[in-house]
Amino acid sequence: MKNLLWNFKKVFFRDTDLLTGENLADTDISEKTLETFRLRGSLKQINNIYYFWNYDRDFKLLISKLKFRGRKSIAKDIAGLIESGVKFVLERENIDYIIPVPISAQRESERGFNQTEVLLDALKIQYLKIRRVKNTKKMFKILEENKRNKNIKNSFFINNEIDLSNKNILLFDDIVTTGATLREIKSEILKKYRVNKITVLTLAAARKIKVNKGKI
Numbered sequence: 001m002k003n004l005l006w007n008f009k010k011v012f013f014r015d016t017d018l019l020t021g022e023n024l025a026d027t028d029i030s031e032k033t034l035e036t037f038r039l040r041g042s043l044k045q046i047n048n049i050y051y052f053w054n055y056d057r058d059f060k061l062l063i064s065k066l067k068f069r070g071r072k073s074i075a076k077d078i079a080g081l082i083e084s085g086v087k088f089v090l091e092r093e094n095i096d097y098i099i100p101v102p103i104s105a106q107r108e109s110e111r112g113f114n115q116t117e118v119l120l121d122a123l124k125i126q127y128l129k130i131r132r133v134k135n136t137k138k139m140f141k142i143l144e145e146n147k148r149n150k151n152i153k154n155s156f157f158i159n160n161e162i163d164l165s166n167k168n169i170l171l172f173d174d175i176v177t178t179g180a181t182l183r184e185i186k187s188e189i190l191k192k193y194r195v196n197k198i199t200v201l202t203l204a205a206a207r208k209i210k211v212n213k214g215k216i
Contacts, residue, residue, distance in 0.1 A: 004186075020060040028065065028074050034081070037062065043085035044205075047215035048198070049090050051205040052082055053177055059204045063174055067115050075115070078203070079122035086123060086201065089170070093199045096167040098125060099189075101133040101174075102156070121210055127172070130185070131157045141195060156188045164193040170201055171216070177206040182216045 015024045019033040041052040052162055053059045066074045089095070100116035120127050133156065169189065171182050179200075186198050200216045208214075 005169065018048040018065055019058060029062075029077050030155045030188040034077060038081050041081050041085075043088065046205065046210060046213055049176060049179075049205065049209070049214065050085075050198045050201065051176065052085060055177065055206040063115070063203070066118075067111065067174075072113060072118055075118040075122040079110070079119060082203070083123060087123070088099060089199070089201050090125075093170065093197070094168050095170045095199065097162070097164060098127040098170045098172055099130055099185070100127050100172045101185065102130055104132045116172055119174070128162060130159075130188075133157045156185050157190055158192060160192070164189060164195050166196050168196050169198045171198060173200070173202045174203045175204050176200065176209055176214075176216075179209055179214050179216050186216055190201060 002036070011081055015028070016022065016034055017030040019036060020030055022030060024030065036058075037053070040054075040058075044051055062078070066072070066078070098120065100114065100120055102116075103111070103114050117127070117129075133178075171185055173182060176182060182200055189195060190199065198216065
């Protein structure tokens with residue numbers, strides 16, 4: 001039913017490119033827009049956080065088309081833009097396990113996929129899944145940091161199938177704003193394992209965490 005609805009929309013409503021506004025036929029993003037993101041998307045680092053883009057209006061349009069309009073093919077386009085940077089981080093940090101940030105079962109059911117996993121699949125990178133066991137409120141709607149921390153508290157479960165002791169872990173997400181979600185995952189990992197280090201790789205970083213020189 002969901003796929004039928006998307007096909008219906010694509011037939012009866014013209015799809016336009018998110019930056020140029022041109023009509024699109026057989027693609028979800030134009031070459032001109034891809035080139036714009038390619039030029040802006042150099043790998044950057046703040047403490048233990050690596051990211052590619054600023055969390056600005058244009059990036060919001062890009063990620064929204066993937067997450068909320070169900071255009072999974074955009075994951076392949078994004079993967080092409082970040083592939084070399086991802087490989088660089090994996091090698092530089094000597095990563096043993098990659099953990100994509102999970103979304104709640106409810107949101108995954110509504111959306112049909114987890115965007116972080118879809119991106120890693122497009123990159124052909126194996127990852128270790130953890131579970132989100134709490135249906136939290138959407139973090140971007142919560143402005144106060146203490147309320148964000150309370151909202152995300154005890155939201156994740158990490159099973160004991162793989163021993164993470166003395167390993168280098170990479171947490172992978174699409175956006176980091178205050179870092180509350182990533183810090184909670186890190187806390188859950190450290191409750192069970194004495195890991196070597198935890199690094200973060202995200203597509204985009206918000207101004208707040210850059211101004212505060214945030215560290216996860």
